[in-house]
Amino acid sequence: MIEVEHLTKRYRNATAVDDLSFSVARGRITGFLGPNGAGKTTTLRVLLGLALPTHGRATVAGRLYRELPAPLRSVGAVLEASNYHPARSGRNHLRVLAAADGIPQTRIDEVLAEVELSPAANRRVGGYSLGMRQRLSVAAALLGEPQLLVLDEPANGLDPEGIRWLRNFLRSFVDRGGTVFISSHVLGEMSQLADEVVIIHRGKLVAHQTVAELTLQAAGATRVRSPRAEELLARLRAAGIEAESTEGGPLAVHAPPERVGELAAEAGIPLHELVAEAGTLEEAFLELTAEPQQ
Amino acid sequence: MNALRAELLKAVTTRLLLWFGLGLFAFLLLVLSIHIGSSDPESLRELSTQRSALAFGGLAAVVAVLVGSLLVTAEYAHGTINQSLLAVPVRGRLLAAKLAAAAIVVFALAVLADVATLLIAELWFHGRGLTLRLDRETLTPFLGAAGASVLAAGIGVGVGAVLRRQTGAIIAILLWLLIGEGIISAVGDAARFAPGHALGAVVTAHATGGGDMLGVWPAVVVGLLYAAIFCGAGFLVVSRSDAPTSGD
Numbered sequence: 001m002i003e004v005e006h007l008t009k010r011y012r013n014a015t016a017v018d019d020l021s022f023s024v025a026r027g028r029i030t031g032f033l034g035p036n037g038a039g040k041t042t043t044l045r046v047l048l049g050l051a052l053p054t055h056g057r058a059t060v061a062g063r064l065y066r067e068l069p070a071p072l073r074s075v076g077a078v079l080e081a082s083n084y085h086p087a088r089s090g091r092n093h094l095r096v097l098a099a100a101d102g103i104p105q106t107r108i109d110e111v112l113a114e115v116e117l118s119p120a121a122n123r124r125v126g127g128y129s130l131g132m133r134q135r136l137s138v139a140a141a142l143l144g145e146p147q148l149l150v151l152d153e154p155a156n157g158l159d160p161e162g163i164r165w166l167r168n169f170l171r172s173f174v175d176r177g178g179t180v181f182i183s184s185h186v187l188g189e190m191s192q193l194a195d196e197v198v199i200i201h202r203g204k205l206v207a208h209q210t211v212a213e214l215t216l217q218a219a220g221a222t223r224v225r226s227p228r229a230e231e232l233l234a235r236l237r238a239a240g241i242e243a244e245s246t247e248g249g250p251l252a253v254h255a256p257p258e259r260v261g262e263l264a265a266e267a268g269i270p271l272h273e274l275v276a277e278a279g280t281l282e283e284a285f286l287e288l289t290a291e292p293q294q
Numbered sequence: 295m296n297a298l299r300a301e302l303l304k305a306v307t308t309r310l311l312l313w314f315g316l317g318l319f320a321f322l323l324l325v326l327s328i329h330i331g332s333s334d335p336e337s338l339r340e341l342s343t344q345r346s347a348l349a350f351g352g353l354a355a356v357v358a359v360l361v362g363s364l365l366v367t368a369e370y371a372h373g374t375i376n377q378s379l380l381a382v383p384v385r386g387r388l389l390a391a392k393l394a395a396a397a398i399v400v401f402a403l404a405v406l407a408d409v410a411t412l413l414i415a416e417l418w419f420h421g422r423g424l425t426l427r428l429d430r431e432t433l434t435p436f437l438g439a440a441g442a443s444v445l446a447a448g449i450g451v452g453v454g455a456v457l458r459r460q461t462g463a464i465i466a467i468l469l470w471l472l473i474g475e476g477i478i479s480a481v482g483d484a485a486r487f488a489p490g491h492a493l494g495a496v497v498t499a500h501a502t503g504g505g506d507m508l509g510v511w512p513a514v515v516v517g518l519l520y521a522a523i524f525c526g527a528g529f530l531v532v533s534r535s536d537a538p539t540s541g542d
Contacts, residue, residue: 041539045536045537045539048380048383049379049380049383050376050379050380050536050537050539051536051537051539052534052535052536065383066383066384068383071380071381071383072380072381075380077380079376079539080373080376080539082373083372083373083374083376083377084372084373084374085304085308085368085372085374086372087308087309088304088307088308089307092303092307093377095303095307096300096303096304096307096377097300097377097381099296099299099300099303100296100297100299100300100378100381100382101296101381102296140377
C-alpha cells in the first residue's frame, strides 16, 4: 500500500531521513516509531507531498501523492492539530475540504457524528480544546472514505476515553479492509494497536517486524523452575549466564530458553517449567534506539 | 472547479472580507466627504472633478492587493496550507485556484466600492444642490476600479506566494505603496511603469494618459505583466519549498 524507497531528506545542516526504505502492507495497522527528531514526521510529510524529497520517493499504491486523482478519497491524513484557521468553524473547515475534492456536503454531518463532534460543529475552531481539534483532524481524514489512513501522533491531546475511542475506531477501520500507518510516542498504546512496527532512528530504518517478533527479541528473561534450582543456578553462572533466583520461586535467566534447556540437559537437571518471557515494545524500542556509550 | 469552489469558501468563511469591506466603505466615506465637501460649487460642476470623485472607487485596488496576498499568506500563518495541499496537491493548481478566487472576490468588492462611491457622491452633490452627471465619461472609472482591483489581486497573490509571511507581505505592500511609488516618482519618468501608477492609470481610465500616467490599455498590459511576474515567481517558490511544520 505504501512504498518508501531510498528516501533521503536533507535540510541545510541536517539529514532528517537517510536512505530509508520500507513498505506498509494493506489491511494492517503499522506503527511508525522513533525518538523525537528521528524523521517520522518528515517521512510522513514527504509521503503526503507536503515536503519534497532530496532523493528517493514515497508512494501510495504505486503513485506519488500528487498523482492520486482524488487524494482525499484515497488517503486520509491526520497531521498537527494546529493546522486550522481559528476563526473558521469546524463544519466550515470540513466544507472547504469536501469542496476541494468534490466530496458531497452530506458527508460532513456523517463524519462529525462519527468523531462525536456534532454539538461543537458550528463553533469556531479557535475555541476548541486540543482533543477536539484532534477529533476534527480525524473527521477531515475520514471525509473522503479513504482506504488508507496516515496518522501522525493522533493520540496527542486525547483523554483516555478519546484514546480508547481512537483505538477501537482504527481497529474497526482495519477490520473493514482499511490500512493504517500511524506514528506515535505512546508505546504501550502502540503495542496494543499495531500489527507490525517500523522503527527508525536518526533517519535510518532499525527494525520492521511484527510486534510479537519484536517483543520476543527484546531483553525478556527466561523463567525456569526446577527441583534442583540451586544447582542449575550455579551451572548457569559458571557458563557466564546472568541469572537470579527468588526464594521458592522460579529462576529469571537472561538467556534464550534453548540455551538454558541445553545446559540443564547436559547436567541432567530436570526442569518443571521453561518459559520465554517476552519483553515489552518499550524495551525493544529502547534497545534498538539506544545511543552508543561514550 | 473544485479547487476554486474551495478557495471561494475559504474567503467567505472568515470575517476577512467583511472587515476589509467595512474599512473600505468608511475610508470612501471619509475621503469623498473631504473631497466633495471642501470643493467649491464651480469646480464640482466640472466634468473632470466629477470624474475624479467617482474614481475614488479605485481605492478598492489597494484592498485587492492586500486581499490577494492574505489569501495565500493566511494559509501559511495558520498552517492550513497543509490541509489545502492534501486536498489539492498539485501546487500550481492550488495557486491558480487562489488567483481565480482572488479575482472573483475583489471584483465583487470593487463593484460594491463603486456602488458606495456613487451613493456617497450622489448624496453630497444632492445635499449641495448640484447635479452629478452619470454618463459614459464619468462612469468609466467604475470599470477601471474593477479592472485595477482584479490586476491588483493577481499581484497580491504573487507577492503572498513569494513571501509567504503574512505580516511581511502586508508591510512590504504598504511600504511600496506609501513610500516606494513616491521615491520612483521623484526619480524620473519611470514612475508611470511602477505598479501603483499603472493601476492608478487603469482606474482613471484615460485613453491617452499624460504626465506620469500611462494610457489605460498600456497600463492594463503593465499591470498584467506585474501580476504574471509575481505569480510566476510565487509558483516557483511554492513549488520548490516544503509546507511549514512544527513537527520533527
